[in-house]
Amino acid sequence: MKNTISSTERLLEQCKNGDERARFAVYKQYVNAMYNSAFRIVGNQFDAEDVVQDAFVKAFKKINTLKELKAFSSWLKQIVVNESISLIRKQKRLLIAVESPGELPDLEEPEEELDFPMAKVMAAVMELPEGARVVFTLRVIEDYKFNDIAQITGQTVNNCKVQFHRSKKLLNSKLKNTLYAE
Secondary structure: OHHHHHHHHHHHHHHHOOOHHHHHHHHHHHHHHHHHHHHHHHOOHHHHHHHHHHHHHHHHHOHHHOOOHHHHHHHHHHHHHHHHHHHHHHHHHHHHHOOOHHHOOOOOOOOOOOOOOHHHHHHHHHOOOHHHHHHHHHHHHOOOOHHHHHHHHOOOHHHHHHHHHHHHHHHHHHHHHHHHHO
């Protein structure tokens, strides 16, 4: 394990020096985990891919500000979460500007079916209202504390707790109906 950490730290040092091969190696090492985090927050493949690309660009531009190379993974994930929330806010402003409901984009269907019951759970999470989905994802899947979620989303801690409670109720209801219907 120590060799893995030190090789990653060596790659990150090379990234600080502008080594493109090292950046690509770091990208390959972290891209899947960061994509999964972004996808769970933004809710679709294309936006998640954009978020991840933007996050890596920001991370590599600001890598010299990172004091502890061991913290790179959590620092990068924080950038991904912030970029995801930022994208959701931008999209919300765009949707407000759209006057006709007929101009709203259709929601995507998942490309492939996962094994039950995880597929049902993830599908139900993705169907949650945006605020509840973001708070639920950050709390349960990304393991953030309510204080951190409030800071990231710009909501109060109490509002985050309400959103989380709402998401649990909706998921419970949705999954109960789905499981008993089959």
